[in-house]
Amino acid sequence: xxxxxxxxxxxxxxxxxxxxxxxxxxxxxxxxxxxxxxxxxxxxxxxxxxxxxxxxxxxxxxxxxxxxxxxxxxxxxxxxxxxxxxxxxxxxxxxxxxxxxxxxxxxxxxxxxxxxxxxxxxxxxxxxxxxxxxxxxxxxxxxxxxxxxxxxxxxxxxxxxxxxxxxxxxxxxxxxxxxxxxxxxxxxxxxxxxxxx
Numbered sequence: 440x441x442x443x444x445x446x447x448x449x450x451x452x453x454x455x456x457x458x459x460x461x462x463x464x465x466x467x468x469x470x471x472x473x474x475x476x477x478x479x480x481x482x483x484x485x486x487x488x489x490x491x492x493x494x495x496x497x498x499x500x501x502x503x504x505x506x507x508x509x510x511x512x513x514x515x516x517x518x519x520x521x522x523x524x525x526x527x528x529x530x531x532x533x534x535x536x537x538x539x540x541x542x543x544x545x546x547x548x549x550x551x552x553x554x555x556x557x558x559x560x561x562x563x564x565x566x567x568x569x570x571x572x573x574x575x576x577x578x579x580x581x582x583x584x585x586x587x588x589x590x591x592x593x594x595x596x597x598x599x600x601x602x603x604x605x606x607x608x609x610x611x612x613x614x615x616x617x618x619x620x621x622x623x624x625x626x627x628x629x630x631x632x633x634x635x636x
Contacts, residue, residue, distance in 0.1 A: 440469065440470070440471060441469065441470055441471070441504055441534070441608070442470075442473065442501070442502050442503050442504070443463060443470055443471065443504040443506055444473055444494070444500065444504070444505055444529060444533075445460060445472065445473065445474050445475065445506040445507075445508070446475050446476070446505070446506065446507050446508070446526070446529075446545075447474055447475070447482045447484075447490055447492055447508070448476060448477065448482065448510075448512045448513075448516050448522065449482060449483055449515075450483075450484065450485045450510050450511040450512020450513075450514075450515070451482070451484050451485060451490075451508050451510040451512055452484065452485055452486075452508055452509050452510035452511075452539075452540060453484045453486045453488060454594050454595060454597070455508030455509050455510060455542065455594055455597050456484075456490070456506075456508040456539075458594075458595065458597050458598040458601070459506065459537075459539065459597045459598055459600065459601035460506075461598075461621060462598055462601040462602055462605065462617055462618075462621060462623075463601060463605070465617050466605070466613070469608075469609060470504075473493060473494060473502070474490055474492045474494070475492055475493075475495070475496070475498065476492035476494075476495060476496075477495060477496050477519075477522060479492050479493060479494065479495045485510045485511045485512060496521060496522065496525045500525060500528050501532065502529060502532070502533055503533060503534045504533055504534065504535045504536070504537060504604075505526070505529045505533040505535070505536045505537070506537045506538070507526065507537070507538040507539075507542035507543075507545050507546060508539050508540065508542050508597070509538070509539055509540025509541030509542040509543070509544070509559070509560060509563075509594075510540070510541065513542065513544050513545055517544055517545060517570055522545070523545065523549040524549075526545060526546065526549040526551065527549045527550060530549070530551045533587070534587060535588075535589060535604065535608075536551065536587060536588050536589070537588075537589045537590070537591075537600065537604060538557075538559075538589075538590045539590075539591050539593075539594070539597030539600065540559060540560040540591070540592070540593045540594055540596075540597065541559055541563050541593075542590075543557050543558070543559040543567055543571075544559065544563075544566070544567040544570040544571070545570075546571075546588070546590070547570045547571025547574050548570045548571065550573075551588070552571055552573075552574045552590075553573040553574065554573060554574075554575075555574060555585045555586070555588050556574075556575045556576075556577050556585045557571070557574050557575070557576060557577065557585065557588065557590040558576065558577045558578070558580040558581075558582065558583045558590050558591065558592055558632075559576070559590065559592065559593070560593030560594070561578070561592060561593060561632065561634045561635050562593065563593070564576070564578060578635055579630065579631065579632060580592065580629060580630055580631075580632055580635075581596050581599055581626055581628065581629050581630070581631060581632040582596060582599060582600035582603055582629045583629070584607065584629065589603065589604050589607075592634060592635070593634065596626075596632065596634075598621075598623060599625060599626045599627075600629075602614045602617060602618055602625050602627075603627075603629055605617055
């Protein structure tokens, strides 16, 4: 059982979060899902629907997997030193750190991606790259695996990345089963993002 701590903040992207959480959540004996925010309670997404965070940043970051979505809210959160410090601590303690879309901007700004390869949303690529000049940004990738860090391109790519992470942890057969249960066609080639063209 791995505990996933999914970080949310005002303006997070719904599909960045809930697409991957659907994939992980289809394996309840393997993954436990929790939402964390700066303060507990309702956090409004970029699409105005709110999610309920049950943990705040004062909680001990004892998650096996740190998960950071993107969204318009990342533009403000790259300046939130409390959040960035928590990301750094949580990532240091986690077995894996995952991000979707512009969530990699928060990882980059916290410094945890320095010297690593990573990717992000192609429409926001230049802005995200500015947040981490010491990161080796890969433009063409659907998702990138570099040691304990797995970063994905924009929005729906998070589901491909989540399945890739499941394959890494539990094998391709398990990932295929999850994709089937979700009636999702998995884009398995992490090196090829059609939106990079």
